[in-house]
Amino acid sequence: MNTGFIGTGSMGSMLIEAFLRSEALLPQEITAFNRTSAKAEQLAQRYPGLRIARSNKEVVLESEIVFLCIKPMEYKKVLDEIRDFTDPSQIVVSITSPVMLGQLEQLLNCQIAKVIPSITNFTLGGALLCMFGERVSAAGRDDLLTLLANIGQPIEIEEKLTRVSSDISSCGPAFLAYFLEHFIRASVEETGINEQQASALAAQMLVGTGKLLTEGGFTPETLRQRVSVPGGITAEGLRLMEKELKDMFNQLFRITHAKYDEDVAKVASLLPRPAE
Numbered sequence: 001m002n003t004g005f006i007g008t009g010s011m012g013s014m015l016i017e018a019f020l021r022s023e024a025l026l027p028q029e030i031t032a033f034n035r036t037s038a039k040a041e042q043l044a045q046r047y048p049g050l051r052i053a054r055s056n057k058e059v060v061l062e063s064e065i066v067f068l069c070i071k072p073m074e075y076k077k078v079l080d081e082i083r084d085f086t087d088p089s090q091i092v093v094s095i096t097s098p099v100m101l102g103q104l105e106q107l108l109n110c111q112i113a114k115v116i117p118s119i120t121n122f123t124l125g126g127a128l129l130c131m132f133g134e135r136v137s138a139a140g141r142d143d144l145l146t147l148l149a150n151i152g153q154p155i156e157i158e159e160k161l162t163r164v165s166s167d168i169s170s171c172g173p174a175f176l177a178y179f180l181e182h183f184i185r186a187s188v189e190e191t192g193i194n195e196q197q198a199s200a201l202a203a204q205m206l207v208g209t210g211k212l213l214t215e216g217g218f219t220p221e222t223l224r225q226r227v228s229v230p231g232g233i234t235a236e237g238l239r240l241m242e243k244e245l246k247d248m249f250n251q252l253f254r255i256t257h258a259k260y261d262e263d264v265a266k267v268a269s270l271l272p273r274p275a276e
């Protein structure tokens with residue numbers, strides 16, 4: 001299926017590489033444009049056959065599905081460039097949480113979906129959060145879900161839950177990576193274990209923990225209980241965490257939601273209001 005990418009930064013290039021690695025798409029089926037051309041050209045060099053367009057308009061004219069892989073404040077300019085060239089058979093997919101389906105439906109005459117990826121899709125795992133606009137046909141929905149299933153698990157969510165879902169699925173890898181960075185650094189500082197060995201142990205621990213939660217029938221709570229034997233060592237560590245972290249997680253969601261509300265307001269000042 002001819003698939004276009006507007007923006008080949010971190011997420012645009014990640015999606016392109018994941019679709020190619022999974023063999024969901026051939027390079028010849030991909031057309032991309034990036035504001036700074038060198039980034040897109042690097043992809044074309046790595047994947048012969050991948051087409052670099054000369055403009056965003058050209059991406060739209062060449063593609064059945066178009067992924068908008070740009071940041072919130074870049075939408076107005078891109079939408080102005082493509083709005084006269086979309087048609088109702090196409091699906092435009094935004095990967096940007098504060099841009100609403102309804103805003104895109106007001107501006108573009110095509111089918112609109114929102115899909116929030118996660119860096120975990122790079123290794124063909126993790127979730128892809130999916131939302132569909134009112135004009136998406138049953139066939140369009142199936143085509144998109146089939147494509148996405150090659151690089152992760154598509155999970156349909158309500159648009160009003162975009163932020164919290166994305167905090168868990170898309171910001172989560174960074175939050176866990178931060179935890180591991182500190183876990184490893186402290187292990188080295190406190191005990192002299194070699195950093196490489198501590199990092200390898202930590203990565204294997206994370207993979208194993210993920211499998212227990214996805215395949216082993218555990219929940220976070222039952223897993224914690226199973227490992228933390230009464231009177232044991234894990235319980236000592238957990239007691240410290242309970243004391244030090246307390247309401248940190250609640251604060252985390254408050255902070256991400258406050259930033260999201262700011263972004264939503266900024267986007268709303270640039271784009272038309274969704275129809276009531």
Ligand SMILES: NC(=O)C1=CN([C@@H]2O[C@H](COP(=O)(O)OP(=O)(O)OC[C@H]3O[C@@H](n4cnc5c(N)ncnc54)[C@H](OP(=O)(O)O)[C@@H]3O)[C@@H](O)[C@H]2O)C=CC1
Pocket residue numbers: 006007008009010011012033034035036039056069070071072074077078095096097116117118119170
């Ligand atoms: N990073 C992540 O883990 C996740 C990110 N997202 C969302 O994805 C979106 C993109 O994020 P990310 O990929 O990290 O950001 P990047 O800044 O890495 O990528 C954005 C790309 O868009 C390009 N661009 C900007 N304006 C235009 C334009 N007018 N025409 C064509 N290309 C343009 C930029 O080009 P240039 O090279 O000139 O800067 C850049 O390469 C954001 O909304 C983010 O919230 C969603 C889920 C996870």
Ligand SMILES: O=C(O)[C@@H]1CCC=N1
Pocket residue numbers: 166170171
């Ligand atoms: O940090 C960000 O804004 C993006 C959104 C989800 C993950 N990264």
